[in-house]
Amino acid sequence: MGRRPCCPKEINKGAWSREEDQTLSKYVAIHGEGKWQKVAQNAGLKRCGKSCRQRWLNYLKPGIKRGDISVDEEDMIIRLHRLLGNRWALIAKRLPGRTDNEIKNYWNTNLSKKLQKQPTSPYVSSSLQTSKRHEEEKTKQVQVAPEAPRPRRVKAIQYSEMLENGVCEINSPSNRVEGSSDEASFTDFLIDIDQSQLLNIGDDSNSKVPQMEEEDHTNIHKVGLTNSPSSSSPSDHCHHLLPDKFDPLETLLDVELKRMASFLGLEND
């Protein structure tokens, strides 16, 4: 009993023809994205649903930018990679119009080689190195292990009110384990945050993170470090649903990206 094949036997493989692209584009334009297996069947494409999805998302979807990755984008990729490791999808979300596949390919074909040639500051692009302003930055670059711990995916998160000492505790309903202590489920959830990366951002004494942001991620730090048995039970606090999905990783990214924006003179973006 092997794995059930995800695709019919009679499927096309390899490069997509113009006709196939048109067929897929028309179908998605009419019926929308999703249900990719049905897209493949209903549109009359002899393709695997996954293949249709990938073709659409990486190539046909309106707004996809192709080629000519700018210096700014390159810097962004380098810095995001330092922060996130090989989480191409997350990196791609921060680069409008770029796909995870393209960024991954660009990294593998260009940046990884480029950075290999710069062993002393592996995460600083050549453009950055030429800038005096970036000289400081260079000394601060810390290489992230390629096998940096993978953050968990987090859905809706509840958090308790700010405590008197300014510590915010986070509770994730989806991660709460029946029968386990609240502390355990907290710890489980908090693995989501790579503390070394947090510290990497936070201990940057030279960084000019605006005060508000400093407070923001200080709180996140404390979330990760306040998980002591002495802390009061989360059930003691009234929980509030955040207005929107709150993703600690996103918060971290925002902090880092604001730094980047300021760095690149794009503060108003």
Place this chain on the structure above:
DNA sequence: AATCTCTCCAACCGCTTGTGT
């Protein structure tokens, strides 16, 4: 001109996660 080697990138593949029943 022919052949080989290298580079790039679209596409494939297997695994994980989310969701519905």
Place this chain on the structure above:
DNA sequence: GACACAAGCGGTTGGAGAGAT
């Protein structure tokens, strides 16, 4: 809780084109 299915993700592969010999 178990299962099935869909979607998402990242590593890898293979073909096309460019450059070298």
